[in-house]
Amino acid sequence: METILRALFLLTSLYFVLVNGQVYDVLDFGAKGDGTSDDSEINGKIVAPINKSAWSNYKKLIWIDFTDIIGLAINGSGTIDGRGSSFWKPFLTASRRPTQLHFERCDNLSIIGITSLNSPKNHISISQSNNVYISRIKLFAPEDSPNTDGIDISRSSVVNIVDTMIGTGDDCVALNNGSVNININRMNCGPGHGISVGSLGRDGEKSTVENVLVTNCTFNRTDNGARIKTWPNGKGYAKNIIFKGIKLIEAKNPIIINQKYVDKGRLNVEKSAVAISNVTFRDISGTSRGDEIVKLDCSEVTYCKDIVLEQIDISTSDGNKPLFECSNVYGKSSNASAVQGCFAK
Numbered sequence: 001m002e003t004i005l006r007a008l009f010l011l012t013s014l015y016f017v018l019v020n021g022q023v024y025d026v027l028d029f030g031a032k033g034d035g036t037s038d039d040s041e042i043n044g045k046i047v048a049p050i051n052k053s054a055w056s057n058y059k060k061l062i063w064i065d066f067t068d069i070i071g072l073a074i075n076g077s078g079t080i081d082g083r084g085s086s087f088w089k090p091f092l093t094a095s096r097r098p099t100q101l102h103f104e105r106c107d108n109l110s111i112i113g114i115t116s117l118n119s120p121k122n123h124i125s126i127s128q129s130n131n132v133y134i135s136r137i138k139l140f141a142p143e144d145s146p147n148t149d150g151i152d153i154s155r156s157s158v159v160n161i162v163d164t165m166i167g168t169g170d171d172c173v174a175l176n177n178g179s180v181n182i183n184i185n186r187m188n189c190g191p192g193h194g195i196s197v198g199s200l201g202r203d204g205e206k207s208t209v210e211n212v213l214v215t216n217c218t219f220n221r222t223d224n225g226a227r228i229k230t231w232p233n234g235k236g237y238a239k240n241i242i243f244k245g246i247k248l249i250e251a252k253n254p255i256i257i258n259q260k261y262v263d264k265g266r267l268n269v270e271k272s273a274v275a276i277s278n279v280t281f282r283d284i285s286g287t288s289r290g291d292e293i294v295k296l297d298c299s300e301v302t303y304c305k306d307i308v309l310e311q312i313d314i315s316t317s318d319g320n321k322p323l324f325e326c327s328n329v330y331g332k333s334s335n336a337s338a339v340q341g342c343f344a345k
């Protein structure tokens with residue numbers, strides 16, 4: 001059975017009810033949001049209208065919105081399908097397309113088992129929420145769908161993401177400003193852009209990300225792999241970041257730091273940079289679709305510091321010699337013969 005959810009769907013302040021131990025089924029919420037379907041025995045699917053003009057108000061920019069709910073647990077085998085193609089096709093800019101599931105100030109949140117498909121923009125965004133557990137979810141959208149990030153995180157701490165599959169064509173996870181103590185384990189990521197810290201520091205903003213551990217993940221045909229990107233002239237830092245136990249299957253740009261990231265336009269004079277330090281890439285192996293397996297493009301203003309490349313064992317799909325490009329990086333490598341000479345003395 002399918003439930004069509006035409007409206008923006010907002011849930012707030014269930015704190016009181018939930019701490020009293022009541023369990024809700026998100027699919028039941030879907031039924032109520034519709035207002036016409038029977039809201040019992042809903043098993044299966046929540047879908048958006050196939051044509052965006054049938055949405056009651058897609059300009060709200062969030063489809064299903066959870067705010068100020070403490071202890072929310074979403075656990076089930078259901079599917080939420082945003083049927084986003086009516087948004088992607090006319091090349092509507094990202095700022096005019098809704099996020100599929102948004103969580104704001106939802107401490108002690110868990111999201112388990114669900115599948116999210118074809119979001120108009122990003123699938124899941126989490127903001128100002130602490131103590132978050134995400135497990136066994138699947139997020140998919142076509143490889144060429146625009147800006148359909150898997151999970152975007154900002155201003156949140158203690159976020160554990162385990163045993164997930166994300167293939168959306170864009171970032172599997174993007175860790176934005178205020179992401180602290182983030183643990184991503186056993187993610188099957190691709191196609192898409194890999195796991196990114198950033199982009200940070202846009203328009204001179206102060207942004208910070210720290211204590212990030214990405215372990216035992218696979219990047220399958222991603223355009224980037226382990227990635228950190230910061231805008232020129234930003235402030236703040238990205239530090240204490242580890243990517244380890246990463247398997248690459250035909251990934252392009254598997255290891256990449258770009259401290260001078262510019263989405264559109266050109267970089268003019270650079271006066272500051274988001275400082276990048278204490279970043280370890282360890283035990284990264286497999287194949288790269290491009291010849292350049294490591295690119296650490298850091299700013300001459302701050303340099304990247306304490307960068308470690310260890311046990312890097314990446315071959316290129318076409319059998320060419322692996323190349324690296326490093327500028328303004330201090331650090332060390334071991335058991336990473338392909339990147340000898342990357343670091344500044």
Ligand SMILES: *[C@@H]1O[C@H](CO)[C@@H](O)[C@H](O)[C@H]1NC(C)=O
Binds near residue numbers: 051052053
């Ligand atoms: C969506 O609806 C609008 C307005 O009714 C219509 O003009 C357009 O052709 C529809 N698009 C598709 C793909 O059906």
Ligand SMILES: *[C@@H]1O[C@H](CO)[C@@H](O)[C@H](O)[C@H]1NC(C)=O
Binds near residue numbers: 073075076112
């Ligand atoms: C999720 O639901 C399944 C099936 O009902 C149950 O076995 C499991 O314990 C639940 N997990 C959590 C963390 O609540």
Ligand SMILES: *[C@@H]1O[C@H](CO)[C@@H](O)[C@H](O)[C@H]1NC(C)=O
Binds near residue numbers: 071107108
């Ligand atoms: C949130 O979880 C923490 C750790 O499990 C627990 O100590 C705390 O009481 C929970 N807070 C609420 C409001 O449920």
Ligand SMILES: *[C@@H]1O[C@H](CO)[C@@H](O)[C@H](O)[C@H]1NC(C)=O
Binds near residue numbers: 177178205207208
């Ligand atoms: C960055 O996150 C911090 C911590 O949550 C917050 O105080 C600050 O306002 C955020 N900065 C921007 C530019 O959003």
Ligand SMILES: *[C@@H]1O[C@H](CO)[C@@H](O)[C@H](O)[C@H]1NC(C)=O
Binds near residue numbers: 185186215216245
């Ligand atoms: C990662 O994989 C290695 C090798 O298979 C295993 O020893 C380790 O326990 C795993 N770590 C996590 C956090 O799953």
Ligand SMILES: *[C@@H]1O[C@H](CO)[C@@H](O)[C@H](O)[C@H]1NC(C)=O
Binds near residue numbers: 191220221249
């Ligand atoms: C990699 O992705 C392709 C399809 O994109 C899939 O057929 C293959 O099974 C995946 N490999 C692994 C190891 O997951």
Ligand SMILES: *[C@@H]1O[C@H](CO)[C@@H](O)[C@H](O)[C@H]1NC(C)=O
Binds near residue numbers: 211239240241278
């Ligand atoms: C570097 O980062 C790791 C991992 O987050 C952390 O354990 C370690 O203490 C950090 N080192 C320094 C010198 O801050």
Ligand SMILES: *[C@@H]1O[C@H](CO)[C@@H](O)[C@H](O)[C@H]1NC(C)=O
Binds near residue numbers: 285335
């Ligand atoms: C060097 O790297 C290879 C490939 O990743 C690994 O098999 C080997 O154990 C590493 N040796 C040391 C001394 O870390």
